[in-house]
Amino acid sequence: MNRLFLLIILLFLALQAGAQKTLSGVVMDLERSEPVPYVTLTNLRTDMATQAGAKGAFNLEAKAGDRIKINRLGVESTVFTVTEEMFSSYQRIIVQYSIGTLAEVDVTALTPYQRDSLYRDSLYRPTLARKKDKAEVVITPVGILITNPLSSWVQYLVPKTRQKWKFQKNFAKWEEQKFVETVYTPELVASITGLKGDSCAYFMNTYPIPVQMARTAKETELKSWIKANYLDYTSSKR
Numbered sequence: 338m339n340r341l342f343l344l345i346i347l348l349f350l351a352l353q354a355g356a357q358k359t360l361s362g363v364v365m366d367l368e369r370s371e372p373v374p375y376v377t378l379t380n381l382r383t384d385m386a387t388q389a390g391a392k393g394a395f396n397l398e399a400k401a402g403d404r405i406k407i408n409r410l411g412v413e414s415t416v417f418t419v420t421e422e423m424f425s426s427y428q429r430i431i432v433q434y435s436i437g438t439l440a441e442v443d444v445t446a447l448t449p450y451q452r453d454s455l456y457r458d459s460l461y462r463p464t465l466a467r468k469k470d471k472a473e474v475v476i477t478p479v480g481i482l483i484t485n486p487l488s489s490w491v492q493y494l495v496p497k498t499r500q501k502w503k504f505q506k507n508f509a510k511w512e513e514q515k516f517v518e519t520v521y522t523p524e525l526v527a528s529i530t531g532l533k534g535d536s537c538a539y540f541m542n543t544y545p546i547p548v549q550m551a552r553t554a555k556e557t558e559l560k561s562w563i564k565a566n567y568l569d570y571t572s573s574k575r
Contacts, residue, residue: 357398357399357400358398358399358400358424359396359397359398359399359424360396360397360398360399360405360419360423360424360428361394361395361396361427361428362394362395362427362428362429362430363389363392363393363394363395363427363428363429363430364376364378364389364393364395364407364430364431364432365393365429365430365431365432366431366432366433366434367431367432367433368433368434372389372392372393372394373389373393373409373412373432374389374390374391374392374393374454375388375389375390375391375409376388376389376393376395376407376408376409376412376432377389377407377408377409378395378397378405378406378407378430379405379406379408380397380398380399380403380404380405381403381404381405381406381416382399382403382404383398383399383403385397385398385553386553387549387552387553388552390454390512390516391454391457391512394509396549396552397553398549398553399419400419401419401420401421401424402418402419403418403419404416404417404418404419405417405418405419407430407432411434411435412432412433412434412435413432413433413434413435415432415433417430449519450515450516450519453515454512454515454516457508457512461504461508464501464504464505513548516548516551516552517545517546517548517551520546520551520559521541521545521546521551521559523537523538523541525559525560525563526540526541526563529560529563529564529567530563530564530567530570532567540566540567540570543570544563544566544569544570546559546562550562
């Protein structure tokens, strides 16, 4: 009995180790230590891909041992291997711009959403770049030093500072929603379901598409998802 129980535990741990998880992080430029926007990250095992946002942030389904390829116009392609430890923290993935190319994004190669997102990012850059002051304990040869002991506490009492943090959170949600709207469109839904006007809007509100799916799903997968939800939608109307 004990051996059977141990075997079940080992099998469970093996399945957990092989399960896919979400790898989260930000793509950074090697020289400037700044986020690199709109980099494509592809899991070479599953062929699933995602695109980093305007601030270089990304989420990608993977498991330990997967090889992830990074590429974008003007950026040197690179491949890194996922380790189990990478799932426990927010990753900083370092890339380098190609020699002889400008670090700035080639606007002519971007989609309308990407161009608008870059404009919004530059417009609100001072607010988006505002970081929280954190108190840190530093051990020096002469004793223990606490950095930012006052500002790290006072900042929570300043209304304008709190408003900036709230705006940062909302801005990220707005960007996600705007991206979803470029993928999950009334035109696409109408072409598959025949719904139009208020009926189409009601269907889309009833069946919102997850952001991660909007970023990674291929066109055939997206259409299949809409068809499946439309079948559920019509059956509920009966």
